[in-house]
Amino acid sequence: MLDILYTTLNKVPLITAFVTVGIIMWAAYALGKMTNNRIHGSAIAILIGLILAYIGGTITGEKKGISDITLFSGFALMGGGMLRDFAIVSTAFGVKLEELKKAGLAGAVALVVSVVIATVLGAATAYAFGYTSAVDMATIGGGTVTFIVGPVTGAALGASSEVIALSVAAGVVKSIAVMILTPFLAKVAGLDNPAAAAVYGGLMGTTSGVSAGLAATDPKLVPYGALTATFYTGFGCLMVPSVGYMALLALFGN
Incomplete structure (x- = not known):
């Protein structure tokens, strides 16, 4: 079962990246609620991301952090300029x-x-x-x-x-x-x-x-x-x- 799951996730690296980020965000916001949102979930999520990037780069000895691990290679695209700029621009919606x-x-x-x-x-x-x-x-x-x-x-x-x-x-x-x-x-x-x-x-x-x-x-x-x-x-x-x-x-x- 685990082999099937691993193979499937390897075939769709970008989806795997989104799912992983979703899980991290869920956990980060849950931790944020424990502080009454004084430490926002986004801050916790970024800290978790930095830790994972360090671990990924250390384990593989490469330079792209977590995306150097084959299973998480989708992060190279997800963390690229295109999606980053889209996320930044989207924050402007809702402005009066x-x-x-x-x-x-x-x-x-x-x-x-x-x-x-x-x-x-x-x-x-x-x-x-x-x-x-x-x-x-x-x-x-x-x-x-x-x-x-x-x-x-x-x-x-x-x-x-x-x-x-x-x-x-x-x-x-x-x-x-x-x-x-x-x-x-x-x-x-x-x-x-x-x-x-x-x-x-x-x-x-x-x-x-x-x-x-x-x-x-x-x-x-x-x-x-x-x-x-x-x-x-x-x-x-x-x-x-x-x-x-x-x-x-x-x-x-x-």
Whole structure:
């Protein structure tokens, strides 16, 4: 029976990946409920995913994490850019434009200021740890913006795989921190209306972190925060490899 099941799952790797993610999400949200959703299920699911990716890469000695195991090869497609971008865009559905407009100038300013601050902090941290070239600082700075901006910046500028990996790690840490801390800070930050959620999304920037954090606060706010957070990612992908890199090059000259 187990042999039949294993053979069947091997023949449909993408479906196997979806089923596996479904089971992980179910378990993660069950654990989240045990914390009264103070730690959202999405944060727990990401942590489980990172652990499985590490185990998969360690066992096989390869570089693609869990997808290096034949049974879970479908994760290579499921975790690719196509489905990722589809998931990010889908978060914008349900937005009422009249509510989003209330964020107005504050949302736009929050987005620009946050991208600049995140890039500067990431670049400064990179410099402090010995990554002193403009390419490395821009890449790690981009990772501090989001874990998508980092690899995009690194690929555009020709950064090493080590630096790109560090940029992803920086973005993941930021994402998980936003997920966990948002419900605790929601009352202080005034996250009780769509306009505030839109500004918050532009300020924090990480779509996954903002979405999960707002879901634990008030699910109705998720589309507003997610929409501006998605703009944040796109804006970062445009600005960090170009303006950010040129600014760092002018300051450090290499």
